[in-house]
Amino acid sequence: MTFGFAPSPGSDPVSRLGRMLQPAEWAAAGIPLLRDPREIVTGLYERHLPRPSTTVIAVLGPEERLVASASFSQHPARPDGWEYRNALLGQLRQVIPHDLRLRAPVRTAVLLCCRLGEQGWTAVDGAWMWGLRDACTLHGLRCGAYITLTATGWQVLGEGRGGRRPSAVTLQERSPSKGQAASADGAHAPAPPPPSSARRTNAVTNGRQAASASNPTGTPRSSHQTPAARTGGNDAAARQHPRPAAAL
Numbered sequence: 001m002t003f004g005f006a007p008s009p010g011s012d013p014v015s016r017l018g019r020m021l022q023p024a025e026w027a028a029a030g031i032p033l034l035r036d037p038r039e040i041v042t043g044l045y046e047r048h049l050p051r052p053s054t055t056v057i058a059v060l061g062p063e064e065r066l067v068a069s070a071s072f073s074q075h076p077a078r079p080d081g082w083e084y085r086n087a088l089l090g091q092l093r094q095v096i097p098h099d100l101r102l103r104a105p106v107r108t109a110v111l112l113c114c115r116l117g118e119q120g121w122t123a124v125d126g127a128w129m130w131g132l133r134d135a136c137t138l139h140g141l142r143c144g145a146y147i148t149l150t151a152t153g154w155q156v157l158g159e160g161r162g163g164r165r166p167s168a169v170t171l172q173e174r175s176p177s178k179g180q181a182a183s184a185d186g187a188h189a190p191a192p193p194p195p196s197s198a199r200r201t202n203a204v205t206n207g208r209q210a211a212s213a214s215n216p217t218g219t220p221r222s223s224h225q226t227p228a229a230r231t232g233g234n235d236a237a238a239r240q241h242p243r244p245a246a247a248l
Contacts, residue, residue, distance in 0.1 A: 019081030020126035021133070026146070027158045029133065032108060034145050035064055037161055040110065041147060041154045044069060045166040050114035050149060052168055055128070057091050059141065060108045067107060068095040079124045084131030085138075092139050099140030109136050110144035112154075114168050119148055119155045129157075 021029075034040055040058070048056050048071040058069040070091040074084065092098075092109070099105060111132045115124065129146050136143040146157050151169050155162030 019130050020079070020123060021081075021129040022126060023121045023158065026126075026129050029143065031143060031145060031158060033159060034110070034156065037145065037147070037156050037159075038163055040064065040066075041112065041149070041163075042166060044112050045149070045170070050112065050168075052114055052116050054114045055087075056112040056114075057088055057132075058110050058112070059092070059096050060110060060144065062106060064108075070095050079127035081127040081130030081134070084128050085134045086131075088131055088135035089138060092135065092141075098138075102140060105136075105140060105142040108142040108144040109139075110147065112147045112149060114149040116168065117150060119150050119152055119162065121157060125157060 040060075043066060044050075044056050044058055047069065048054070050056055050071060053073050053075060054071055055074055056069060056071045059067045061067050072087065072091055074087055088111075099107060109132065111128060113125065113128055125146065125148065132146060133143045135141075145159070148155050148157060149166065149168050151167055153162055153164040153167045
């Protein structure tokens with residue numbers, strides 16, 4: 001027995017329209033509602049950092065706990081639910097085993113599609129909906145929510161729930177500014193310290209400035225005074241070089 005993907009049944013426009021779900025069809029499919037869609041969207045965004053043309057497939061457990069997820073880019077010439085279904089099945093098979101042996105699905109698959117354009121339904125969304133529903137059936141999963149991530153924010157299609165953050169342009173807004181370095185999670189971090197030579201130069205300069213502040217007259221001072229400075233230079237010179245005794 002050989003396993004694999006069957007070829008597309010047809011590539012003509014009529015066949016492709018048949019592999020697409022309209023908003024009314026999606027609403028009547030009985031898609032379970034997410035209890036906290038904002039938490040799901042934020043978690044997937046922070047994990048995968050999607051950009052336009054990036055799709056994230058996630059599998060949730062009974063308590064909406066993230067079990068597995070994968071992100072990939074799909075650039076078909078024309079939206080086709082058959083191609084989207086095959087792409088989703090390929091990703092699911094890499095991250096989680098199927099549940100076809102169960103009598104009823106216990107895990108749910110949700111799809112996050114990051115794209116440009118308006119938040120409303122498009123033909124691309126309809127093809128992804130068809131592919132998600134068919135991929136879930138073939139992998140033993142419950143078909144879950146379909147979420148779009150655009151420049152204006154995120155929205156759960158068919159439910160009317162959404163928000164402004166995150167969005168498809170959040171990564172550009174979080175790019176590090178001049179003088180700052182970006183950490184692994186994209187947050188701003190302080191710039192690295194200067195090299196040791198620069199630190200030594202700064203230390204010498206600071207020491208000179210401190211010395212100038214404590215001696216505004218500019219008179220050179222030594223760290224200790226000699227006896228000659230305390231008692232007088234002539235007496236000290238006489239003691240150091242005594243005169244020879246006169247001859248009798």
